[in-house]
Amino acid sequence: MSNLMPFDFDGNAVRVVLHRAAPWFVAKDVCDVLEHSNNRAALNGLDDDEKGVRIVYTPGGRQEMLCISESGLYALIFASRKPEAKRFRKWVTSEVLPAIRTTGRYDAPGLRLPDDQQRPSLRLKPSLRSQAMRAAVQTAKLSGGAEEDVKRLFEEFCGLFAARPGRPELGSGYPLPGSFGLVEEFAAEELTVMDIDPDRPTPREAKTQAKDLYAMFCAWCQDRGVPKHDVPTHKAFGMALKHLPGVERATPKNKVFYNLVPKS
Incomplete structure (x- = not known):
């Protein structure tokens, strides 16, 4: 079983793992979002207690991944001059952390539902299902997963998108998360x-x-x-x-x- 919690930011997988009840973010994913050309140089600016190797159980087996703490995450965001850094910080504080802190883990709606008609993937617009599938494939690839993991992650991302508060409707009759x-x-x-x-x-x-x-x-x-x-x-x-x-x-x-x- 994977202890990685996959989230999606603009089509980029951002994986989180709990370490001593605190969220740690996979460093590579954060650096990719912030477009750091030299990940090592970016992480060298963090304190030792803001970064570390964590044991992660992925669909591909037990792996060691370099992760950063919440304070390390904010340090990288505040040091970034990229325009998406502000949106990334807001996304983390308004979606990722509340989702984790509500239950102490990420439980995506839509898993193990008895009625197929309640599956989030059946309630989403085709464009959002496509987005969820791209995120699932990327996350499974990063974690060394197989086809069954893509299917599971797809439902997780669909549940995440379906649970997001929608922005004002733009004429389609549907809120447009993402x-x-x-x-x-x-x-x-x-x-x-x-x-x-x-x-x-x-x-x-x-x-x-x-x-x-x-x-x-x-x-x-x-x-x-x-x-x-x-x-x-x-x-x-x-x-x-x-x-x-x-x-x-x-x-x-x-x-x-x-x-x-x-x-x-």
Whole structure:
């Protein structure tokens, strides 16, 4: 049995383990969210009691993982100049820690329910189920899990998304927890996926700069009164767009999309 508690931040798995009843965060996951290019240098700035190797029981077996304490987490966040650092801190304090402290562990709704109709995955919009599956696959891969672990983690993430308090509805009749749902709603209203021949050069009119799409998205969010702290970062926005159905390909850092264009 795994003692890792998987959470999702903008499609990135953030794993937590309890050590002496206190939450410790897998250092690699935190550094990935904050985009540290040199994880070792970032962790060298922490005190010895803010970092340490913890024994973690994953689907792949017993592993040692470098983890950081809650105070170490805040130290990395406050030292970061990345725009998503503030949102990450708010997410930790408003979602992750309350979920852990409520029961002393993470119990995702939706597990072992007797009636399949009550499963969270059946209540979520398709876009959120896709987000949950991506997070489950990533978490299982990081933990050395197998197919059955992906299925279990998928239901856990669906339960987490279903339990989140929703932001104001944006015309769809559904609250939209998580940035992927917000981006998908924008794309459905404002963007078109073009059919292109993969064996031929991509026509110029099918190419769109990500920075232009993000500017449109920010204006769209502002028009709908979405709080600034709920607007995904440019990086999270690009990652969400790349996973939309029909989007064929993008440059490695999602700077250009090859068949995603604004509606005329």
